[in-house]
Amino acid sequence: MRRALVIALLACTLAAGCAAGGQSSATTTLTLWARSDESAFISTVVKAFNQSHSSIHIKLTIIPVNNFVQKFGIAVAGRSGPDLASIDVAYMPLFAESGVLSDLTTRAHQLSYFDQFDRSHINNSTYRGRLYGLPFSGDASVLFYNTQLFRAAGLNPNQPPKTWAQIEVDARRVTASGNGRTGFYFSGDCGGCTAFTFLPYIWASGGNILSGTPADQRPTLEQPRVAAALRFYRTLWVHHLVPAASQSDSGTTQFTPFESGKVAMFATGGFGVQTLQQDAPHLQMAATPLPGEQGGSASFAGGDAIAIAKSSHHQQAAWQFVAWVTSAAVQQRYFGNVGVIPIQRDVAFRDYAPRNRIYRLLANALYTGKAVYSVQENALINDPTGPWVTMIDDAVFAGHIQSAITQAQSSMSSILSRG
């Protein structure tokens, strides 16, 4: 014991950082990787943790969002990854399956607030009944609309569309009101964006794009609901109710048309609210759930999970951060207060939702939402040459709905069958 202490002290005097930081000799330094989308709030979270914990120091590294999966995957495969990672829930099945994350099942169930967690998040972090990550930050997709444009087109801003037909009618009215206005917008060349904002139309109408167990998954694109949703977007496109920029928008300029005040309807999530309020503070907007063909609604429950790498030598310290960051007080103060949907139900509905109608809607959307569960999510959905992006391009912009579906079905089967 004494010997260990001497060594620790010696190591401390030798290490410049230790002397300069003035931390006690028992400080454990943990590394945390997060994607660049979270840079707005995550540094505050880390700073707050470091200030309130003298024995653990978190070192945050922000990874560009498009490289996160690759960088993290290769790093943990080479056992040189971080101790902690904040991972997009869409990619959790991949990492949960691969066995590089610590099993948190037992410890998670001991948390007094475990039942408060969003179900969809928990589902995406589970593989074969074991839990490999806890919810970290919440997000959900809803349909935003410009109330000023609705009024100008003679529409009642308090009666947003509840079916696809109503979206089309409202879009026609706004487009017909002239002045270069258009009714609807979406990023046509962005897999992540269309999964977040287009897939819910299929779900809300009772359809789905995948079925089967994670180990034996099949695409179900030939269901009639998928074709119907594609036809719905195709109609909006051929009648010029969508700006031409949509076709080549890979997501980088997705907010510009709606921010310009010339587009009436645009689906996005909580992160979008922050962007819109920052870029276009005078925009008058409201939000409504993404509807099904004949009514009903659905949303994509997104956000991040927090996970511990199996290769980390500081499992206990890492868990302390996980427990702290998912706690009610932290979720309220550092997530809810800055506009990120808290991942504890009570916090979300008690503190976050009452602030305004959009937050209430987003909280509802998250806790009733679902997500894509597939270890090949990236290849199926996000890959810019993948089947999902190609199908939307061929069906919506080129009009070959049936062949686009057939092709994507076979291409998705190919991806799921190989390895």
Place this chain on the structure above:
Amino acid sequence: MGAVPASGRSLGGRARPRHRPRARTLRRRRALIGLLLVSPALAFVTVFFLVPLVLMIWMSLHRWPLLGHTSWIGLGNYRAMGSDPVFWRSLGFTVEYTAIVTPILIVLGFGLALLVRRRRRGVGFFRTVFFMPYVIGFAAASYLFVWLLNPDVGLLDKTLQSLGFTSSPVQWLSTRTLALFAVVLMIVWKTVGFTMLLFMAGLQGIPEDVHEAASVDGASRWTTLRRVTLPLLRRTIALTVILAVVGSMLAFDQFYIITNGGPANQTLTVVYWIYNSSFVNFQLGYGAAMSVVLMLILMVITAVQLYLLRDQAER
């Protein structure tokens, strides 16, 4: 060409009767020394080619994620290729790229070699200038072009504008055609010097008296080139064509750095897709299967080329 003795005959077997024990020992010793001499190369090929090749074929028969457990799926990865449109599109693009690059390299390389083959004033300078880009790595050359082609700070657009060819910066990487053009430009600039060097060596190997004989017979320069020089360069042409085709079919660095496969992955080559499958989608087994198929395609192409360009005497 008939003057060269056939190399297959052993020198030891010619003079003495075959059953003499001394000759046998000598032959065995020679064989042993030969084996000893090639053994470093043999070991090198085994460790760095055969073993990885066998491992790659083994991997291609598995579901082999970058992380996690592997499982046997037999020919599953090969079957999946049939319904993978990205593979076929990238293969088509790679063939197109090869078909564009190879003729340019051969014709331009041969032309440059004709220009600088004879010793005269200043020829050394031009030989150096033409060959210099070849010694730069692909990655460094690609980054150089990324900068040259940049619409805001690049040299190319500035030059075109001050010469009055364009009025506004060209977005070089915004369309498939322009992006492909940019890569072809870079590759030709970078590798044509090597083709030139091969042709120079080939031209130097043609005895001067053959050309003299042709001019005595009254052949024009054009006829001499077509009927004498080119047929004698057959081996050099075969070598340069094979090198250019194989190099282009395996193109990766230049597209990875300059175009990033874009716009919208329209300049995705096969190797780029193998890379993406393996290290973005983490499907290493599928990447290995595509590598095996690409290797087989290259073997067939090379075999056909060798057959078509084989020596007159071998026909």
